[in-house]
Amino acid sequence: MHLSNVHSQYYNLGQDPASIRWRQIKTDHFKFIYPSDFEQNAQYLANLFQYVYKYGTITLDNKPSRVPIIMHNRDIVPNAFTLWAPRRIELYTCPPQNTYSQDWLQQLAIHEYRHIVQMDMVNHGFMKGLTWIVGEQATAAITGFYIPMWFMEGDAVCTETAMSHSGRGRVPAFEMEMRAQVLQKGVFSYDKAVLGSYKDHVPDQYVLGYNLVATVRKNYGYKTWVKAMDFVARKPYMITPLNHGLKKTVGIGKVALYNRTFKELDSSWRIQASYTHGMNLHVITKGAKSAYSRYKYPHYVNDSLLIAERTTLDDISRFVMIDPDGNEKILCTPGFFSTDIFSVNIGTGFRSRGTNKPGVLTIDNLSIESGLMAWTERVADPRWQNRNYSVIKLYDFSSGKTKTLTRQSRLFVPCISPDGKSLIAVKVSEQNKYSLVLIDVNSGKEIRSLASSDVDLYLTPSWSADGKMIVYMILNKNGKSIWSSDLDFSHARQLMAPTFSEISNPKFVGKYVFFNGGFSGIDNIYALDTNNLKIFQVTSSAFGAIDADYSAIHNKLVFSDYSSSGYRLVEAPFDPVAWQPLTEVTDHSIALYKSLSKEEPGMVDSTTLTHNVYNSTPYHKALHLFNFHSWAPVYFNYDKSEASTGVSFMSQNQLSTATTIAGYDWDYAGKTGLFRLSYTYSGWYPVLDVDATYGKIAFQAPANDSAESYRYTIDVSKISGGISLPLIFNQGKYYTGVQLVARSSFEKRTHNESRAPGKFEGLLNSASYKILVYHYIKQAVKDVYPKWGQVLNLNYSHTPFTESVKYSYGSIESTLYFPGIFRHNGIRLYAAYQKNWNSDKYYTDLIAYPRGTLARANEQMMSFRFNYKFPFLYPDLSLGSIAYFKRLKANLFYDHAYAWRNGGMKQFDSMGAELTTDAHFLRFLLPFDIGVRQGYRPIEKGWFTDFLFLINLNI
Secondary structure (H helix, E strand, O other): OEEOOOEOOOEOOOOOOOOOOEEEEEOOOEEEEEEHHHHHHHHHHHHHHHHHHHHOOHHHOOOOOOEEEEEEOOOOOOEEEEEOOOOEEEEEOOOOOOOOOOOHHHHHHHHHHHHHHHHHHOOOOHHHHHHHHHEOHHHHHHHHHHOOHHHHHHHHHHHHHHOOOOOHHHOHHHHHHHHHHHHHOOOOOHHHHHHOOOOOOOOOHHHHHHHHHHHHHHHHOOHHHHHHHHHHHHOOOOOOHHHHHHHHHHOOOHHHHHHHHHHHHHHHHHHHHOOOOOOOOEEOOOOOOOOOEEEEEEEEOOOOOEEEEEEEOOOOOEEEEEOOOOOEEEEEOOOOOOOOOOOOOOOOOOOOOOOOOOOOOOOOOOEEEOOEEEEEEEEEOOOOOOOEEEEEEEEEOOOOEEEEOOOOOEEEEEEEOOOOOEEEEEEEOOOOOEEEEEEEOOOOOEEEEEEEEOOOEEEEEEEOOOOOEEEEEEEEOOEEEEEEEEOOOOOOEEEEEEEOOOEEEEEEEOOEEEEEEOOOOOEEEEEEEOOOOOEEEOOOOOOEEEEEEEEOOOOEEEEEEEEOOEEEEEEEEOOHHHOEEHHHOOOOOOOOHHHHHHHOOOOOOOOOOOOOOOOEEEEOHHHOOOOEEEEEEEEEEOOOOEEEEEEEEEEEOOOOOEEEEEEEEEEOOOOEEEEEEEEEEOOOOOEEEEEEEEEEEEEEEEOOOOOOEEEEEEEEEEEEEEEEEEEEOOEOOEEEEEEEEEEEEEEEEEEEEOOOOOOOOEEEEEEEEEEEEEEEEOOOOOOOOOOOEEEEEEEEEEOOOOOOOOOEEEEEEEEEEEEOOOOOOEEEEEEEEEEEOOOOOOOOOOOOOOOOOOOOOOOEEEEEEEEEEEEEEOOOEEEOOOEEEEEEEEEEEEEEEEEEEOOEEEEEEEEEEEEEEEEEEOOOOOOEEEEEEEEEEOOOOEEEEEEEEEEOOOO
């Protein structure tokens, strides 16, 4: 994954536990930073990246300079990020259970380093000069603004596919969504394909980009993209440099190229579809054809009822019970899965990245047996963002209650034994050691380890009907294979030889093992006869069929079958006579990867890698607190949204524990300036920060003996510091957190050139405290507010040691969220109170005023706000390259406040409506929330109009 948007100072992914000891390996092209207990894998990655550097740079004609690579092994979420400003790769090393037939660390190395090559390509020509002026942020900005995300991710997927025996481009499920959409709904507009939709499910940037980049390489060669990227680097001052580069190389811009490419793909996919004859299916789920939904992991619980996981655009993930007529009942709501990304934005509302949405794989598996249902959820560490756990959850059908069976564990894909007394799961250690373990269902304790390995990753184990055998997969350097064994592992047997073709989720059905396979170029269900090891294709799906369950009572199968409206649940007869032998199955896919492989000179596998042992040394955190990566000929503090004339320097160290902003803030009008320094250290359990200011300020004010204003110049020395504790407790379906903050400052002011010394000088000490508590439910894609939520914010400030200036004031704010009358409507209630205990001085209000009124300082104030917000139209309207409108929303509001000052009370109120739209301008990936507010003040009998504007940085 490539990211270049601003978050705090640029992009900070969080911190690892302070107790970790770090080491480093330096090679000619890389600097690896990793926990000391990850040494073996770090050596492997060092050899792997050296090979990728040699061959993964060729089809972009660029070899980057040395890049830092940071490894995080305490996180169970499989992911990686290539970031710029500061420039680095961050790897999250725990492998997923739903991985394809390639080593996880190989996937990360090939894909992420390609992003470094891409972004480094921009760093020459005109852009090279710009980086001398503003540092690494120049490359990040140009890449983010001018190079589409679909190219960045699509090109990286092309490389991971061409340089390996697997890769997403070889996996049928990867192109499935796009193929179904094109053949059943047609080709979406370029803007909808790139910028998304609330109305329809749109395949992600990886899928879009792979099909675009690979098809262009097939038709024109990889040099097309080299020349287009070179044009961006040389002429970034053009409005659309990539578009101009494409026109010079292939004669058309990106929109025309998109249309031409998908016209070609449409034709090719229709030819592929002509070889699929389909089968008679009974559709169980009765959702509207236009409503996208995914039903996965179906299980028969008796002769008439099914249970499955359901995810839709309209709702968060649920486990539902479905009767033969398709009627559904929600059993329970699971919490966060490993693909959910925690993100909290406290302010005018909440936004979350990676909301549990369809199109994203959620749970790894679902097991139902003996009146119990088991799955895994992600539980966050309260403080360290880069440490979390995968715990087993257990639902009891008889009581209707869910319990957490294990805590602080790294367990995946639990499967309950037929007797309901134990379950088997895959355990992954922090050092990427893999094992199959037996867990007691009552206590959650590990009974014993059945098998373990340093190199074989165990995948999705399940039981035989009698509980004496298990079937599972192994992923290693040779691909995926299917095995069975008794619980003592004295009779482990390979049922299917290793293959790089995609296979997943084996399951016993009598003498057969059913599994998902992509041998025909489309995912289908296959049956392996355990007696003779022959394999048969069971289903013939148009787009993809996965995860079958068998009903012995009715002798039929239920499985998930894909269409452009998502995964539906269907039934088919259990009829071995009709199955097709694997030897007769032909792959009719368009196989774009074949042309890609011809252009790549090297392939990553066990035979090509060297096994050098690199020198490893301690990485001392205290010696790596600064890493200045960007600067600017203006003063700019990203964290505080401050900008003025001057100069600034930005630093973020490689472990993201220390950030620094230093600079000179020049007041052009006053001809004075301030040296400023801000430093934050997040490497300990509490977060520490310090700010220092030194210099001179100037202003106009009346002297003591005259009403006439005079110029005052004051020498200022100020230092402030704070300690905070940001804690999150995300468990179940709720975001929950607490933030504790305490700050203090000392400021000395002395006259420099002033008419009335003593008037504005002296020593001022202030202190402030904050407690923020929040608790709210996950949101569906279309929700404008959380359906349920509470926020409490307490603030208090005072001057405890200053006699010349005394103040003391505080506030309390509460926000409540409720569901509206109709789906996706939301109610937001706000109530607040503040008090100033110094009647002779007034300070800026801490709480919200009614909209449309001018804020003033008060002794006391109470404020109330009511919002009823709802979406009402999803136009997906494109106005060429100018604008794309995804959603229209309205908000009805009423505000009221009481304010006390100088012994009197005054009321303020306002009411009205807001009309806003979620839109993209100039095809910029980040969405804008813009609109207009029209209101009326009943007390003052006056109308007002406001323009509303917000950029959503959480994508």
